[in-house]
Amino acid sequence: MNIKNKTVVIILLCIAVSLIIIALLFPFNKKLSNLDFSILDKNDNHQYELNEKLSFKINDSTLLSDKKAVWYFGNGDSIVSKENVDYTYKKAGKYLVTLRINNKFDFSKQINIVNGRTLTAKDSIPKIFCAAFGYVGEEIVFTGYSPSSNNWYWEFGETGTIDSYEKQAIYVFTSPGIYTIKLETEKTKYPITKEIEIFQLYEPFKEPEVIDSAGIVLNDIKKRLQIIANLGARDTRAYKAQVNYLKNKYICSDLSDVVVVVNEEKYNDFLSYCQGLHYLDGNATIIQEVKLDTIKCFRQINITQKTNKTK
Template identity: 85%
Template structure:
């Protein structure tokens, strides 16, 4: 074989190799045309902020499941991962985020990291968000608010020690009483306080199987109303216990949405009726009869009652 023929053979061989490589790479390149990634911010305000954890997510990780993927964040940091990654920028500025596949194919997006809202002295003032009352054995959620604070110290007033170090804490009281909840942070000079009243836990009402419980419910409500009527005006604690018992056990709406018909001629909402029974007619009213429009979640209650006679008046 002469030199000319050898040259032709070598050229044909090289061309065949190139065609094979192109044929192998073309489907892969075509698949990668569909590759993309998204950037999600932690607080979902569509603004990438300093010290905020960002999530970088590949739209379809199956396109690169057999390839090497490296994330470059434009500041010298990089993470090797074929799936989504989390990253937090420590300096504000514009960065070019690049996803590189097999050290050959680049997919880039520019991202702008901003300082966000500047904190003020008011942001160091702590607040407590929690209910005003609860029950023994109930999980009660306490939430602290102070955007500039990092450390939290909760004292719920029952143990005499620090009970939690979380921004949002859950606590279960074991005894009834009025407790002073204290919250300190790394920014407060003195703790902030909030009072919460804890009531005894009532045993759940157990209905006999397949038995009409209307009489039991009516007698129970009548009993509770009579307790309210018999209380002294200063006994607000027992008053609250009885009202909350009736509300939690039998009423599904607000107390002010339940209609009370007294002796078939007077009308009140349930809360106003109980307040009047306690503060105005206390120790002078006898609850004679109670009727409900429905046993469960009643919206109207008809009450027949009378006023106790004064013996001194009768003698005169």
């Protein structure tokens, strides 16, 4: 064998020995060759969205049991963990997510964060949000939800016609009963329906065309304030109905502009007084007397009341 061939053989032997040594000393690489991670979105629409919690899951966490691992999210944020992690992006854009092992080995994937999700067929089906019940004379709010829709057609069951074309509608029922609410949009074939029950809050009485008796007005206001005092703290619907009744019938200005004088020594605006009467004092209060500065559109009301000590 000539010198040239000996040299080639020696070089090949050195390379082979080096590879064996590397394989023996660094089995780490062979283990990590199977490492991978996946990115899962919370709403499962296969789109990574702004402010959506994303889950970064390692396919085999046992490969990292004796190693250091750091997650880098491409925006300067990082999490030290050899387990699965959750992360939410606060800004849209493309990012390179990297799982770095022992500060040497990187496993990376690019992720695209978008501002919002793509609308689906389900987004064309509207939903109705409203209270399950209400009272005659109360302003009831109805809200429609459908990301794909722009036109709204509400029927509330009293008139037999379309009552509103707004996404959020307000309606006042004039009679008690169970009503079927109907909502259509430009996307629906048939209307979406929901039932609401309307109660009579108080026994109706016929009013004269012209109220010429101050006593009728004062007794009516006194009656409404006593109802507010007697209502449970959680009965906000009945409370709002009474306040709206007083406002619509006797007050021509903002409720906060009406002065209330209690027992000739305490003061409130009308709205704060009603709130305190309902939520704070409750049925421990007895309304004894009501006086107005003027019967129509009063701006000041003097109230005499006492605490019922037996409550």
